[in-house]
Amino acid sequence: MPSDKVRDWNLKEIKQLVEKMRYAQRIRELFGLYLSPAVSQAILEGKVATDGENREVTVLFCDIRDFTAFSQSKAPRQVVARLNSFFERMSAAVDAHGGFINKFLGDGFLAVFGAPGRSADHAQQAVEAALAMEASLGVFNQELARDEEPPMEIGIGLDTGEVIVGNVGCANRMEYTVIGDAANRSSRIQKLNKSLGTRILVSDYTYQKCELGGGRALGAQTVRGLDEPLVLVTVGERA
Amino acid sequence: MPSDKVRDWNLKEIKQLVEKMRYAQRIRELFGLYLSPAVSQAILEGKVATDGENREVTVLFCDIRDFTAFSQSKAPRQVVARLNSFFERMSAAVDAHGGFINKFLGDGFLAVFGAPGRSADHAQQAVEAALAMEASLGVFNQELARDEEPPMEIGIGLDTGEVIVGNVGCANRMEYTVIGDAANRSSRIQKLNKSLGTRILVSDYTYQKCELGGGRALGAQTVRGLDEPLVLVTVGERA
Numbered sequence: 001m002p003s004d005k006v007r008d009w010n011l012k013e014i015k016q017l018v019e020k021m022r023y024a025q026r027i028r029e030l031f032g033l034y035l036s037p038a039v040s041q042a043i044l045e046g047k048v049a050t051d052g053e054n055r056e057v058t059v060l061f062c063d064i065r066d067f068t069a070f071s072q073s074k075a076p077r078q079v080v081a082r083l084n085s086f087f088e089r090m091s092a093a094v095d096a097h098g099g100f101i102n103k104f105l106g107d108g109f110l111a112v113f114g115a116p117g118r119s120a121d122h123a124q125q126a127v128e129a130a131l132a133m134e135a136s137l138g139v140f141n142q143e144l145a146r147d148e149e150p151p152m153e154i155g156i157g158l159d160t161g162e163v164i165v166g167n168v169g170c171a172n173r174m175e176y177t178v179i180g181d182a183a184n185r186s187s188r189i190q191k192l193n194k195s196l197g198t199r200i201l202v203s204d205y206t207y208q209k210c211e212l213g214g215g216r217a218l219g220a221q222t223v224r225g226l227d228e229p230l231v232l233v234t235v236g237e238r239a
Numbered sequence: 240m241p242s243d244k245v246r247d248w249n250l251k252e253i254k255q256l257v258e259k260m261r262y263a264q265r266i267r268e269l270f271g272l273y274l275s276p277a278v279s280q281a282i283l284e285g286k287v288a289t290d291g292e293n294r295e296v297t298v299l300f301c302d303i304r305d306f307t308a309f310s311q312s313k314a315p316r317q318v319v320a321r322l323n324s325f326f327e328r329m330s331a332a333v334d335a336h337g338g339f340i341n342k343f344l345g346d347g348f349l350a351v352f353g354a355p356g357r358s359a360d361h362a363q364q365a366v367e368a369a370l371a372m373e374a375s376l377g378v379f380n381q382e383l384a385r386d387e388e389p390p391m392e393i394g395i396g397l398d399t400g401e402v403i404v405g406n407v408g409c410a411n412r413m414e415y416t417v418i419g420d421a422a423n424r425s426s427r428i429q430k431l432n433k434s435l436g437t438r439i440l441v442s443d444y445t446y447q448k449c450e451l452g453g454g455r456a457l458g459a460q461t462v463r464g465l466d467e468p469l470v471l472v473t474v475g476e477r478a
Binding site: 020021023024026027028030031035037043044051052053054068071076077079080081083084087088090091092100101103104105106107164166167168169170171173175177178179180181183184 | 259260262263264265266267269270274275276282283290291292293307310315316318319320322323326327329330331339340342343344345346403405406407408409410412414416417418419420422423
């Protein structure tokens with residue numbers, strides 16, 4: 001019965017294909033999950049320049065204080081659960097202001113505003129994201145207090161500048177990333193929070209690009225790894 | 240003609256599904272590309288503990304010297320091309336010794352040995368990878384010299400220790416990562432290469448776990464961010 005055979009073959013084939021589609025769907029979900037929806041979308045649409053592009057962006061670096069000490073007193077699953085719960089809230093604040101988390105770095109992360117999609121007001125978006133992160137941390141710490149857990153403390157550093165954005169890596173391992181002084185500086189600016197007793201430190205250049213009140217100028221600060229001092233401003237609750 | 244209709248419908252459906260399969264295949268390739276083949280495989284097979292796991296691993300941190308200066312004198316596409324060419328070679332050395340590149344960090348990267356697959360001799364693998372990277376850099380620099388390009392210089396730091404491995408992030412953004420002192424320390428150990436005039440620095444703990452000759456003990460060194468000095472050994476050409 002040739003017609004039946006064709007139908008059987010087709011049904012079996014379709015069944016297999018549907019099965020593979022489910023698998024493909026899972027891969028697509030995971031791909032978005034591991035790369036951030038905005039970046040995976042841009043990559044799938046071929047909108048990411050593989051050979052590099054100059055672009056002014058604002059980079060936000062966030063670090064948890066004393067997380068190593070916390071890690072050592074808890075079971076691994078508690079550490080990861082706490083980190084994920086924290087990242088969930090911070091990521092929501094970043095996303096809500098047009099940025100994306102480019103990298104998780106142990107107990108910190110690096111977020112970028114102004115890429116992959118272009119944005120004219122990336123500095124303003126990034127500073128507003130930092131303020132939203134601070135507010136969100138406050139709510140999180142109230143919840144931790146209710147559970148009789150110690151509060152979390154963070155430091156945030158921001159800088160704006162021209163970076164190279166693109167796909168960096170090798171044939172079997174790529175990363176969409178930003179390369180440039182602004183990326184390095186945001187991390188170094190962040191480190192100064194500890195000695196300055198601040199929580200959010202913004203380079204003067206970034207601050208000047210925003211329309212924000214309430215900042216407190218800290219003058220020129222020596223930043224490790226930079227030849228010249230950098231004028232910094234602090235914003236938020238500790239300003 | 241119902242049988243024809245069924246066949247038409249099936250053929251159209253199959254055609255669509257095949258089209259979607261090609262797209263899915265591309266996503267799968269990209270997924271592997273952006274996550275490293277070993278990690279994407281482990282994730283797709285559900286072998287990555289999402290809630291965190293303690294594991295002893297060896298972490299290798301590699302950084303390019305003075306890359307910012309190089310970046311500023313070249314066009315973005317030249318910078319990315321050079322970086323990718325460099326990462327291609329370093330990644331081959333890491334892969335050949337059982338490790339994987341966990342993160343690219345601008346002009347550096349962090350590689351892990353002993354995860355996601357378990358390995359009893361991750362310290363030995365990592366040190367051998369560092370030596371292979373050094374040899375590969377030598378060949379690369381000869382090629383650069385032929386093209387009348389300045390050579391590249393790197394620093395490598397290694398440390399072994401118990402870390403938490405797992406998926407860290409939030410609902411729409413995950414990363415398979417390692418959290419712990421060994422990860423932070425490898426980066427800090429690397430930084431000492433500059434002042435010590437070395438290229439590959441290994442913590443004494445990592446070195447003791449290897450069966451290697453030719454190391455040169457450097458005694459206890461003060462490592463920024465660590466309370467106690469760390470005994471270091473240098474290996475390779477500058478040992």
